[in-house]
Amino acid sequence: MTPLAAHAAIRFGLGARPEAPVPADPSAWLASQVAPLPELPGPGLGDIQAALRAQRRDIRHPGVGDIFRAEAAAWAARMITTRIPFAERWANFWTNHLTVSRRAFQTTAWLGHYQRAAIRPKCFGRFEDLLLAAYRHPAMLGYFDQNNSTGPTSAIGRRGRGLNENLARECLELHTVTTAARYSQQDVASLARILTGWSSGRGEQFSEADGFLFRADTHEPGTKRLLGREFPPGEEGGAEALRFLANHPATYRALAAKLARHFIADAPSRASLGWIEGAFRDSRGDLAAVARAILAEPEARVPLRKLRSGEDYAIAMLRALGLGTEGAPALLAVLTRLNQSLWNAPAPDGWSDAATEWAAPEQLMRRLDWASELAGRAAAGGGTDPETLAQTVLGPLARTETLAAMRRTGSARDAMIVLLASPEAQRR
């Protein structure tokens, strides 16, 4: 394995697997993954509505939990076994950017569907289409309490209900322009008015759609002003506003910075930022073009500069050990131990990419504990040679002092603990 191939698997992929080394041309291998993601099977909107209905009748009904567990297991199995790890990382990045967390329990049933149906099909398309797909999904609408946001002078609003600014505020602050755009409280309220009526249907029981539903009777009438622009009333006004925000220069800059922090460094250079921002501008937010620009950025080729999040670390280790889909429960369990349980970010800003977030004493001790268990199982399972494992995990990026320390240990198990808990295994 060349250093570049190892780097491609570690930084852009999810870590190498023993039986699937990175092909001789790592750049071509990565570029080939910039393509629409395959559709995934799973419960549909109707199935989810049925489970929610059952849960409303009986809080102990297992339907919602079953759906979540099946979706989580499918995600975990995919992470461990996928042969298009860059594309999967890309989908995870956008899922995290447009975070919906199950800490808001009403989202639990929708989360798997959200990534499968809203994020994945759009994450190599235009950012505006990705944003719209997310904002039309019941997961997002439920997470930010958008379903009951009512225009004060709409038909329903006149009976005393009102606005909920939650989605509008996070849209501006987190998903699009960020505070760098210096929007005002009036802009927030205005976007909230624009988005009134955007909600999820309650399914056939209420003779409503299973998914997105525009409720004209809660929509605030009239033209609204947002960041100096006017938007017409109606569902189309919301879509126009979101497209406007998605293609705002401040959005391009913010997204470029976030991508650079994920794929290049915690403190990326101005040149890197400018390069990715340029790709956004030149392609009008085509995420495939942006992905290709990142892959071509020379600074993205400096290896092991990023600290792995708990999720990144766990996935990479299980892949290196050659686990198959049977490793899914172990992955989900360790995510919880590493304080990053699946689709469960503490806040709408999602999981951090910064080293300061992950280089914590207890985090590292938990990784060490888990590495020790993994190494024990690998040693007991036989057939895992520590040096071969080092080749899979790091290839030529393994430091000589780490390899030497491995050789000085007293058992294959201890050698693998040293490898899996080594500083370079914490990096990507």
Next chain:
Amino acid sequence: MKAETLERRSFLLGLGGAMALGGTRLALAQGPAGDKRLVVVLLRGALDGLAAVAPYGDPGFATLRGPHAPPEPGQEGGTRDLGGFFGLHPALARLHDLYVADQALVLHAIAGPWRSRSHFEAQDFLECGATQRLPDGWLNRALAAMPAETPGSARRGLALGIDVPLLLRGPVRVGSFASQARARPDTQVLAALARLHRADRELGPAFAEGLRSRGFSSGVLAGLEPPPPGTSGFVTLAGSAARLLADPRGPRVAALELGGWDTHATQGPRLAGALRVLDEGLEALRAGLGAAWAQTAVLVMTEFGRTARINGTQGTDHGTAGVAFLLGGAVRGGRVLADWPGVGPGRLFENRDLAPTLDLRRVAKGLLADHLGLNEAALARAFPNSRDADPLPGLVA
């Protein structure tokens, strides 16, 4: 008592009395084999046999180890006497009690037939019972020759810990048992990781702080202070093994393992800590087995010994022959069994290690034959290509 003392002397003088007995092992196999218990304790990392059982009677020893040779029996902090020539490390106090009660046998200058000094290869060979890697272990193949468990009973074989060691892997299904406590890497592994992290600006301080918060100060990692209490799951596991083995419907053969023996640096305190854990674990086995202890043999073995001389960092490097222990109520103990090769000038293997004079496979085969009642064909299956290592008779009563 007199006869026993004489017997001890005859062995320690290298007369090899038991080996000369030969050919009587079938006569020695007695009692219902179904009640016998065999426990194998793997010491991973290579125990220094010369430190665990010091040949203080060999004039070459003091020269060889200098200030690292422990005080002789009777002196302050001295070894515990094993019949006038060998002294047992003071941390093995309870093992010494068993020796005095004729329930512990010490086997010295012992080694398997491999000479590579590679932990990984040697451990695999130690467990698979061959000098090439096999997918299953000799103890599992031995289980295949034993009567299958009766309905309602536990599996005959039991692996203690999170994993099934190669020793017990194979076609016969074995049970496994792990305590709730997660096994922690041993201090040396932590010390190596602490070194690897030290220069890392992002991870170094956090890693060091994490270790400190778990009680591993720099002094502990340097081997200057004992590790924090409760770091070994071994004693707990040994106690659990004993309770399971004591059950009339429980397993009959068990394997457990203990690391921390790879003492390349500051061997003194490290080894003392590890031996203390071993001693406590063996005592937990004895206590937990209760009446079944009388039917039990425990084989404690390691992949190879360590260099006879101390290296430049107050430790020892990978060597050849070392020590093994056999204990239990069924064992003919109170003896040191050794054809002592000497450690004086010109006596070391490759001028570096204690020379091997006893093949570890002979001990294992002797146990399987006389303790578990395996016939010759079954022994040959457990240890393929081992005709040069005939079963050692007279290990058990």
